[in-house]
Amino acid sequence: xxxxxxxxxxxxxASVAQYEKLLILGCGTCVKTCFAGGEDEVAxxxxxxxxxxxxxxxxxxxxxxxxxxxxxxxxIQEAAAAIERNDAVLSLACGAGVQDIASxxxxxxxxxxxxxTFIGILEKQGLFIEECSGCGxxxxxxxxxxxxxxxxxxxxxxxxxxxxxxxxxxxDPETDCAxxxxxxxxxxxxxxxxxxxxxxxxxxxxxGAGGPRKLFREDLVV
Amino acid sequence: xxxxxxxxxxxxxxxxxxxxxxxxxxALDLSGDNCEIRSVKLACSxxxxxxxxxxxxEAGADAVVVFACPEGECRYISGNLRAGKRVERVKGLLDxxxxxxxxLALFNIATGDTDxxxxxxxDTLEVLKQLGPNPAA
Numbered sequence: 001x002x003x004x005x006x007x008x009x010x011x012x013x014a015s016v017a018q019y020e021k022l023l024i025l026g027c028g029t030c031v032k033t034c035f036a037g038g039e040d041e042v043a044x045x046x047x048x049x050x051x052x053x054x055x056x057x058x059x060x061x062x063x064x065x066x067x068x069x070x071x072x073x074x075x076i077q078e079a080a081a082a083i084e085r086n087d088a089v090l091s092l093a094c095g096a097g098v099q100d101i102a103s104x105x106x107x108x109x110x111x112x113x114x115x116x117t118f119i120g121i122l123e124k125q126g127l128f129i130e131e132c133s134g135c136g137x138x139x140x141x142x143x144x145x146x147x148x149x150x151x152x153x154x155x156x157x158x159x160x161x162x163x164x165x166x167x168x169x170x171x172d173p174e175t176d177c178a179x180x181x182x183x184x185x186x187x188x189x190x191x192x193x194x195x196x197x198x199x200x201x202x203x204x205x206x207x208g209a210g211g212p213r214k215l216f217r218e219d220l221v222v
Numbered sequence: 223x224x225x226x227x228x229x230x231x232x233x234x235x236x237x238x239x240x241x242x243x244x245x246x247x248x249a250l251d252l253s254g255d256n257c258e259i260r261s262v263k264l265a266c267s268x269x270x271x272x273x274x275x276x277x278x279x280e281a282g283a284d285a286v287v288v289f290a291c292p293e294g295e296c297r298y299i300s301g302n303l304r305a306g307k308r309v310e311r312v313k314g315l316l317d318x319x320x321x322x323x324x325x326l327a328l329f330n331i332a333t334g335d336t337d338x339x340x341x342x343x344x345d346t347l348e349v350l351k352q353l354g355p356n357p358a359a
Contacts, residue, residue, distance in 0.1 A: 009318040040271060044315075047276035052319045054280075054358040 001121070002030040002094045003128045004114040006041065013052050015111050016090055019060070022049075023086040024113070025079055025101065026066030027093035034128055036114045037092025039066045045092070045113065070097030076104055083108050136206025136213065142194050144185030149207075151178035157199040233350045234359075235343065236260045236278040239289035240267040242297070243331040244339060252343050259343075267291065267328075268301030275312045275326060282359045285325045285346050289339070292330040302330065321358060324349050 006012075016022050024042050032038025046062045053060045065082050067075045070093035083089055083101070088109040091098045094116040102110040118130035133150045139157075140147055149155055153171035160179035163170030167180040186192045206213070234257070237244065241263055249261040260283065264270065267290035278286045288309055290302035306328055313323035327349075329342040 009315065040273065043273040044271075044276060047273050047280060048315050048319055051276060051279055051321065051358040055320050 001033050001119070002096075002116060003034045003118050003120045003130070004031050004036040004094050004116045005034075006036045006045070006092070006114050007112070009045075009048055009052065012045070012090065012113055013049060016049070016060075016088060017053075017058075019087040019109075021061045021063070021086045022088055022090055023063045023065060023079075023082050024049075024090045025070065025082075025092065026064075027070045027091075027097050028066055028068045029071075030094060031092055031114060032066075033122075039064075041092060042066055045090075069093075071100050073100075073104070076101060080105075133207065135202075135204075136208070137203070139199075142199070143182045144189055144191060144194070146178055146181045146185055148178055148182065149202075151176075151181070157202065159195065231350075231355055233257045233284045233347060233355070234260065234282055235346055235350075236262065236281070236283040236286045237289060238262045238264060238267070238270050238274065238278075238286070239331075240264055240291055240296075240302070242291055242333050243267075243289040248336060248339055252340070257343075257347060266296065266298045266301035267305035268296075268298065270305050270308055272308055272312050272315070275309070276315070279316075279321065279325070279356055279358060282356070284350055284353075284356045284359070285327075287326070287342060287346055288328040289331045289342070290328055292332055295332070319358070321356065322353055324353060325356070 024046050026032070026037050026039055026042035028038060035041060042064045046064050050060060050062060063082055063086055065079055067078050069075045070091060083105050088111060089101060089105070090111050090113045091101055092113040093101070094114070095112065098110055098112045119132040119134060120128050120130045123129045131147060131150055135149045148157055153169055153175070154161055156179065160177065161170070164177035164180060167177050169175040169177045182195070186194055237249065237259060239261060244261070246261060246263070249259045253259040262274070267288055270288055275286055288305055290305045293302065296302040309326060309328040313326050316323045316326055327346065329338070331338045331342065
């Protein structure tokens with residue numbers, strides 16, 4: 001999932017203070033599953049903002065709506081009427097969703113309510129960790145399902161740096177050494193030969209170094 | 223019942239309670255000239271969502287309390303622990319809003335312990351003497 005974290009209330013309040021009618025638009029996919037922007041979070045934030053503004057003597061009108069995803073037009077259009085009748089939209093979607101809404105409703109200010117952070121997993125209750133950088137050239141088959149691009153602080157492809165201690169990274173001792181994980185995994189799979197041949201320097205162009213990426217699937221177009 | 227000295231301030235306290243800890247009959251006993259008690263019955267205290275607690279303040283509560291079973295006695299194992307986590311989170315929100323976290327509290331109440339219920343209410347009224355009415359009501 002894309003993992004996001006809701007912005008501090010004070011920051012959100014300052015960004016919406018000038019509006020009389022506000023739509024808080026949630027997203028029912030990634031941000032819901034990391035408890036940043038689903039229906040519950042929309043409701044809680046709306047209530048918190050109303051209380052905060054009421055305390056200041058302002059009676060802000062807040063409409064609450066959540067759509068399945070804010071990155072697809074068929075779901076975005078479900079919010080069209082609500083967007084139209086409000087002064088601004090506070091989107092709790094990831095950055096892609098915020099921009100998708102903004103591009104389709106140019107006349108409406110669309111403000112972000114979360115900070116989009118990384119592509120990750122739920123490791124255990126309450127803990128989300130980054131596992132994929134979207135590099136565009138997946139090498140997980142070579143490395144036993146452990147990504148050196150994301151999980152090695154130095155992005156090493158040809159073995160460990162030698163600085164880890166007790167399986168922990170020398171850059172951050174709270175982080176597992178990715179190469180320890182890679183070697184443990186390849187040993188368990190009997191695939192240590194994978195790392196016996198040299199991996200040349202990476203072509204980083206697919207990773208977004210050259211600007212925003214596109215994927216066109218002509219076979220999906222009718 | 224602890225007396226509230228400000229003449230015009232009759233505190234409103236909303237109680238979210240697990241059905242094991244408290245009853246509507248007790249709510250009627252607690253209400254009086256000194257305060258108004260609103261109670262919300264839940265199958266388990268873990269049913270308190272953040273938004274319910276905040277909406278109680280929007281509805282005019284000066285203080286909100288959650289009555290949960292004592293640790294180790296929740297019939298749903300960890301419902302009271304979940305309630306505790308949510309109450310802590312909303313306390314943080316109340317500070318960010320500017321309403322003061324002391325307006326929200328969780329009390330662990332054993333079944334039938336009416337003395338504990340009265341003490342919790344008295345403690346809440348004591349806090350409200352210092353904080354005054356909800357400025358966002």
